[in-house]
Every structure is written in C-alpha cells, then in structure tokens.
Amino acid sequence: MNNYPVYTDNDPQKETITLNLGPTHPATHGVFQNVLEMDGERIISGVSTIGYIHRAFEKIAEHRPFYQITPLTDRMNYCSSPINNMGWHMTVEKLLNIETPKRVDYLRVIIMELARISDHLICNGILGVDTGAFTGFLWLMEEREHIYEIYEEVCGARLTTNIGRIGGFERDFNEIAFAKIKKFLIKFPPILKEFEKLFNRNRIFIERTSGVGAVDPETALNYSWSGPILRATGVDYDVRANEPYSSYEDFDFDIPVGNSGDVYDRYIIRNEEMWQSLRIIEQALQKIEKEPQGVFHADVPEFYLPPKEEVYNNMEALIYHFKIVMGEIDTPKTEVYHAVEGGNGELGFYLVNDGGRSPYRLHFRRPSFINYQMYAPMSAGMLLSDAILNMSSLNVIAGELDA
C-alpha cells in the first residue's frame, strides 16, 4: 500500500474494502487519517497519514527569541499546555544555568499536576465516549473547567496558557488562586470516584477494553513509548521519578504500573495518576507554606523581564529590558536536552544553541508522535471498534502529533 491517501477501490474483484478513517472522522479527535484495508469489520492492514496540521514549530522556533517560543509550545498538546510551557522554560534554564527558588519549583509542580489531571480527564472521558457512554465525560468536563479557572487566575488564559516565564512566573499566585486550588482538591475526588464507579467495574466497559491493544513491554520499549501507555505495559519509567526536575524528588508519590498494556490498563493507570497528582498538589501546598512568601521567580535580571513601572522609573531595569528585548545578552554555545513527564509521556526539548537570542535548532520530542508510530501495525487484525478505542487510549493529540 502506498503512503498517500487512497480514496476509492478500483478493483471490483477485490475481496476487501478500503476505508478512509479520517481525516475528519468523529473518532479521530483531530485531523489525521488512517487508510484501512478491511475484511468486513476486521482490519487487515492500515496506513497512517499525519501532517494535516503541521505548523513547522521547530523551524519557526529558530527565528524567535527564547521567551517567544513558549506560545508555540502551548499549541502542541493543548490538553495540558502548562506542562509544555514549563518544560520549555526549564530547558532554557538548564541552558543558562539558572537555579530557581524552591517556591517556584513547587508552584510549577502544582500547575503541572493540574495540567496532568486535565489531560487525563479528557483522555479517560473520551475513552468513555468512544465506548458509547457519554455521561462520564460531561461529569469530568465540569472539573476541567475548574482547573481552567485556576489557570485563568494564575495567567489569564485558559487553553493556550503561555503560563510562566523563563526563571519563574510572571506574577505571584494570588489568594483566589490558592483558594481555588484548595477548593478543587476538596471537590474533585468525589467526582473522580463517581466516574470510576461508572466505568471501573462496568461489565460492558471491561469487555470492550480489556485485552484490546495489548502490548508487551519489549515492543513498547522498541517503539520508544513513554508515559501512561508504557507504564500500562509494566515498565516503571516516569521522568518525574527517574530524572527528577522542578524538585519532584521532594515529593512522595507512587507510580502506577499495569501488566498487560491493554486499553483497560491504560485507563486504570491514568485514573490512578490523577489520584497521585492530587497527592502531589496537596504536598506542594504544604511545602509552599514553609517557603519564604512572595518569591515567584529566580533572580536573573538578564533574562527575566522587569515590571513595566520599574522599566520607566529605574535605570537598571530599563537597561535589562532593552537588552532582553533586543537580544543583546550572550548565551552559552552548547546543546541541552531536557525532558518532562507530559500528559502522554516524555516530552523532551533538544536545544542546540549558537550563542544568540534564538535556538540554532530546536527539536520537540512529542510523545504523541512517537507513541502513534505503532498505531497502524497494531491495528492489523483488530476489529474496527477496537482500533478506535485503541486510538483514543493512546491519547493522540493532533497538535502534538504534527507540531
């Protein structure tokens, strides 16, 4: 089969049919295509076509100063854009050797874990929708709304957050933000429990999902899988624990691991990770109490834009503002790789720097892109219904797939 869209069957004698699943199909949740060779309901082979929303972010990034690349990362995995933002900031901090205060780390952890919850909420909710149970999805959507309200309080945006700056945050969390986080911690667990009651032991749901898309750990590692779907196969790899960043080593949390790598395990892993995220957020809130108040960014005037009042009234601030905006500050000529645990897996940033204000080359290791490579080979032999559940539990986000 050719790797380009096939639209019709030309051979009338053919026993199989060619089915174009996508680019616009309700189950793909984004713009990508699978040309499937079907024998009745069973898939014989499939070819994935991606790139429908490729926006050349890596190329655009080569022409932008570091702090202007953050909005590009928003648009990759838009279900958990704060993780992308923070990952990028930490990469630049690694390049510039910036040490962030503990309080900043903890604030980042809170936001990242909220983002992880919102990512998993969508994935598990949509999995429910794809099996035909719509109700659980809407229960969870309401909670995602509360997470978005917290983002709104912190940065003013909701979906494409552009949250934080290199070195910390653009402003401190206000009282309302903390109140909303605390309220979320109280209100969310009962709803998640209710959602689990709807699915975890639902006979039809278990029959639909268990055994579907089962992957052994070796294959998963060979395909370089990461994140919840890798952990569902039984490999305990989590960037937060294996390569701690943003002071994750200070936190006490478990990494849920599955054993069969099927859709049901992935679902359970994601649910369990939400519980762990809640634990982390609770700990972070307690830790923040003990840190000095009012610290929300590292003291790096060369890279952290000063507030506007100071720019207008203070010589130093004006100079730094000018130097940052005009890109007059030298950066190390080196290359760094930094990875964070995104919603779907290891979200890496490989940054090659030639000393200027923008990267010489920037590569995003997008987990969706890498996880998705196995989709077509996996689909062969599956029923159409299974293939669709498999796709939704891989949590392929089109924006992250195509970057």
Add this chain to the structure above:
Amino acid sequence: MELAFVLEKFILITVIFLVSLGVAAYSTLAERKIAGYLQDRVGPNRAGPGGMFQPLADGLKMFMKEEIIPTDSNKFLFIAGPSLALLTACIGSAVIPWGPNIILGGKTIALQVADINVGVLYIFGVVSLGVYGLMIGGWASNNKFSLMGAVRAASQSISYEIPMGLSLIALLLVTNTLSLKEIVEQQHGGNWNIIYQPLGFIIFLVCSFAETNRTPFDLPECETELVGGYHTEYSGFKMGAFMFAEYLNMFVASAVMSTLYFGGYNYPGIDWVSNLVGPIIGPLIAMAVLFAKIFAFIFFFMWVRWTVPRFRYDQLMNLGWKVLIPLAIANIVISGIVITVYDKFF
C-alpha cells in the same frame, strides 16, 4: 360494515396516530432533558417555557434543511429507506389495546384499532419489517460506513428476533392466546404476566433494546465508529424520519412490553375504581395507567442509554446466540414443565 363503525375506527386511528407522533416527538425532548439531568446540565430550555416547543423547532429545522442526495446513490431506494422505517414504526401500534371498552349511550367502543386473533404475530411481523428501512437506506447511500451500519442493523435485528420470539412462546404457553386484547384481559387487576414469566420478560426487554437500536445495542448508528452508521449520508427530514422511527419504535416496544408483561391498562383495584367513577371515566383512568407504564419504560430506555457503554459487534452476537437463545429455550422448557405439572395436579 356500517358507516358508524368505519367512522369510529377512523377517528381512533387518527387519534392513535397523532398520539404516537406526539409521544415520539416529545420523547426526543425527554431524552435530551433526561440526558441533561444525568449529566449535570440543563438540557434544551430556549424554545418555549422549559423547552416545551423544542420538538416543534427541531421538526421545523429538519424540514427547512437542504436535502442532499449523494450522486452515486440509488435515488429511489434512498428515499424509500427512511419512508419504510417510518411506516413500519407507525403501524405497530394498531393492535395494542389502549384501554377497556367504553360504553357510550348503549354503544360499546373498543379502544383498539384491530382486535385480531394473531396480534402478537402481527407485532412481530411489523418489527421484522422495520429493519428493511435501515438496510435499504444504508445500502442505497453508497457509503462504506452506511453499508457497515446497515449490515450491523440487519444481523443484529435478525439475531435478536429469535430470543425475542422464543421468550414470547413461553408467554403464550401461559396465556394460550395470540390476541393482545385477551392477553390483557387475563391479567385483570394485579395478575400480571411478569409474575409468571420474569426471565422471559428480561429476555424480551434486552431484545427490545436491540430491536430499537438503543444503547447498549446502538451499533448500527454508532457515531464514534461509523460516523452516523446507516444514516451517515442522510440530511433534512429523511434523517429526521430515521430518528423519528427510532423513537416511535421505542414507544411501540414500551407499549408491547406493558401489554404483554405488565397488565396493559390493568392496575390493582381497577374494578373498584371503575365502579366508583363510572363507565366513561374508568376506562380513561385505565388508559392513563397504560401510558404511565409506557412512559416508565421510555424513561428506562433513556436511563440505560445515558449510563452504559455499547457492545462490540462480536460481543453482541455472543450475547444473542450464546446467552439469550439458550436462556429463552430453557425458559420454554421450564414453563412447559411447570404448566403441565400444575394442570395435572391442581
């Protein structure tokens, strides 16, 4: 056949037809309201007080939409499909006894269009025809998703007609008649068939979910896999006809279940109430009771739809052939033995 009889039946048919359409239309609103209630949201509330005119607005919208007929489709069958689906959905209610006879000025008026002595078989025939609309519509669209939906619809309804019929055979062992009117009369008061045929009822209930293509058996339309299933290519009121047929089928299925297993218009203490309120109000109360039962079933259909996921195709077949048919046969055997033993010794 005198004119008065024809006139009486004509009025009855018109009333029942309009009532079925009204119930079906408001079922769409009820579905959205119930879904909203289950999902922590409000549901439609813009058209009229509390969304009362939403079905009218929906119907109007359907009529105003552009009708798109795919170029490569078979136009005659493309139009015939939804028409057939709607037609078979409408005629199912003809044999349902809606209430006891009303005696008006010395004249008995039966609240049933046709008291035929093969009422149960008639219902079965009509239900079996219902799938033709879906199949023809899906096939005529010339779309692979539609075709898959149509194939699913055909195999599903054929598979589930068998356990449905078998569960009815056990019921007929109890009732000894095929006439729905007589079946209802036998269940006078609280002597309902559900007491004698609990397993048969459960099988019948599951099969009616499958026959009406409701979740967890909504594989023929199954949005997330087949886009829209058999109605992928339909638009405007042809699409509306399919949807409307589904709700009408649900109404008829609920009416049949109430009639066969839940005593139809009977309720405990019907005689006492009838004597109290007289020969005209009494039957009307009985009719209201029947409708209450029907609405309870419709609510149940919706409740299930917004709670459980759907089956996979092979699991659906497994359930039909490997679980429901053996159960239904066992039900026949047990019922037969019990009835024989009972007749012999008591």
